[in-house]
Amino acid sequence: MTIDIRKYKTLIFDCDGVILNSNRVKTQAFYSASKKYGEESAQALVCYHVNNGGISRFKKFEYLFTNILKRSFTEDELEEVLNHYAEIVKHALLNCEVADGIKQLKQFSQESKWLVASGGAQSELREVFRERNLETYFDGGVFGSPASKDDIIQKQLADNNIELPALFIGDSRYDHVVASKFQLDFIFITGWSEFAQLNSYADEYGLLKVEKIEELIIQ
Numbered sequence: 001m002t003i004d005i006r007k008y009k010t011l012i013f014d015c016d017g018v019i020l021n022s023n024r025v026k027t028q029a030f031y032s033a034s035k036k037y038g039e040e041s042a043q044a045l046v047c048y049h050v051n052n053g054g055i056s057r058f059k060k061f062e063y064l065f066t067n068i069l070k071r072s073f074t075e076d077e078l079e080e081v082l083n084h085y086a087e088i089v090k091h092a093l094l095n096c097e098v099a100d101g102i103k104q105l106k107q108f109s110q111e112s113k114w115l116v117a118s119g120g121a122q123s124e125l126r127e128v129f130r131e132r133n134l135e136t137y138f139d140g141g142v143f144g145s146p147a148s149k150d151d152i153i154q155k156q157l158a159d160n161n162i163e164l165p166a167l168f169i170g171d172s173r174y175d176h177v178v179a180s181k182f183q184l185d186f187i188f189i190t191g192w193s194e195f196a197q198l199n200s201y202a203d204e205y206g207l208l209k210v211e212k213i214e215e216l217i218i219q
Contacts, residue, residue: 003167003187003208005109005216010140010166012153012184014054015118015125017171017192018213019099019134023053025092027194030057033085034064044068050194053172054119056145057085086124093120093128101214106137108217113163115140117152117178149178157182169213173201189213 005011017023030049035042045064052060061081065073106114115138118125122144129135129142140161143152156162168179168186171193179186188202188209195201202209210216 002218003216004218005105005167006111008109008112008165008167008185009163010113010115011109012162012166012168012179013114013116013138014168014170014172014175015116015120015144017053017194018169018189019102019116020093021097021099021192022089022093023171023192023194025096026089029085029088029092030060032088033061033081037064037069041068050196052174053193053195054149054170054174054178056119056148057082057121058146059148061085086121089120090124090128093124094131098132098134099213101212101217102134102137105213105217113140113161114138115156115161116142116144117149117156117168118142118144119149119174120144122147149174150181153178153182153184169216171195171198173197176201176205176207187216 013019016026027046027049031042031046034045045060045068048063049060061078065071116125125144126142135142153162166184168175168184169189170176170186171189172195176186186207188198188207189212190198190209191211
C-alpha cells in the first residue's frame with residue numbers, strides 16, 4: 001500500500017521518532033530526572049512514558065508525583081525535575097540524528113503546508129529547529145507543550161492554519177488517536193518508534209506504515 005502525499009494541503013509531523021531520532025534519549029532523560037525518587041519509581045515513570053508517547057513532559061512528571069509516588073508536590077519541586085530533564089534533552093536534540101530526506105520530501109510536496117505538533121516543549125523545539133536549520137521547512141509553524149496535541153490541532157484547524165485534506169505523520173498510538181479525533185489521515189513512521197505494539201495496532205486499524213519519512217517520496 002502506498003500513498004501520494006501531494007494530494008494533501010497540510011502535512012502534520014510529530015517530532016520525536018519522526019523528524020528527530022530522539023525517543024531513546026528522552027526515555028533516558030525521564031529516568032535520570034526521577035531516579036532520586038528511587039529505582040522503582042524511575043522505572044515506573046519510564047514505563048508510563050513509553051506507553052504514552054506524545055503526551056507532554058508536564059503531564060508525565062505530574063503522574064510521577066500523583067500516581068507513582070502518590071503524594072502532593074510543590075511548583076518548585078516540579079520545576080526542578082522539569083529543568084533537569086530539559087537540560088539533558090536540549091543537548092540531545094541538538095546532536096541527535098535528523099531524518100534523511102526532509103529537504104527532498106519538502107520539494108516533492110511543495111504545494112503542501114508543513115507544521116509540527118509535538119509533545120515536546122514548544123519553546124525548546126523552536127530553538128532547536130532554528131539552530132539545526134529545520135524551521136524553514138515548517139511554514140505552518142512548530143507547536144508543542146504545554147498545549148496538548150489535541151489542543152494544538154483544534155486551534156490550528158480553527159485558525160485555518162490546517163487546511164483539509166490533511167495527513168498526520170506520527171510514531172505513537174496517541175498520534176493516531178489525535179488524528180482520528182479530527183478525522184485526519186494518518187501514517188506511522190516505524191524506524192525510531194518505541195511503540196511496542198505498533199505493527200499489530202497498525203494492522204488492526206488498516207494504517208499505512210513506513211520505516212522512514214523519505215519513503216514517502218514516490219519515485
